[in-house]
Amino acid sequence: MSQQVTEYYTNTCRELVEFLGSNMQLSGRVLEVGCAAGRAGPLLRGLGAAVLEGIEPYPKAAELACSSGIYDAVYCCTWDDWLPTSESYDAIIFADVLEHLADTDAVLRRVHALLSVPTGKLVLSLPNVRHLSVLLDLVVRGEWRYRPAGILDQTHLRFFTSKSASRLLRENDYCMEAFARYGDLRLTRRLASVWPWLGEFLLSQLFIIAAPIASKRPG
Secondary structure (H helix, E strand, O other), X not given: OOHHHHHHHOOXXXXXXXXXXXXXXXXXXXXXXXXXXXXXXXXXXXXXXXXXXXXXXXXXXXXXXHHOOOOOEEEOOOOOOOOXXXXXXXXXXXXXXXXXXXXXXXXXXXXXXXXXXXXXXXEEEEEEOOOHHHHHHHHHHOOOOOEOOOOOEOOOOOOEOHHHHHHHHHHOOEEEEEEEEXXXXXXXXXXXXXXXXXXXXXXXXXXXXEEXXXXXOOO
């Protein structure tokens, strides 16, 4: 693995977990889709996850997550190949995963059926393609270039803004309950705190907690 990919698989997702801690209390059974090497596991346990399961298609990362002893189960497979062993989950987390999946509507419909009634939550972290770095490439260079990691990761199949993410959830019968933006640079976070509209362009991540609309659950 390259250094960038190694860092990707050992990322703790600390900012997303802090967002979760400020907006909901984890409990019961939690599924982390794309758990990588499992660095977020202890933080999720600390928020109250009683049973913690992970899905990770990269074998070396899945092995590390499994050997950590934090997860009750780690499934080394893709989301599409995964077969649920539980009837329902209290939270399903996609931390920088949804953009890698081809049929996001099918993914959200499947999650809809897996979340427990009435308290189950969908948690998303998505890269913000409206970020200034992407816009500058389009305006100045007339193109965007894929990279090994980041907003224009070469394995991304989908791209999101806050508006398109909201529409995707709405069209698949979810109600957004909490939303935040995050950026790695302290200066951009400070500017966005003073002028919130700048966050749409300066902050690279979108954090979302959503609940399925119970009256529209499949089946």
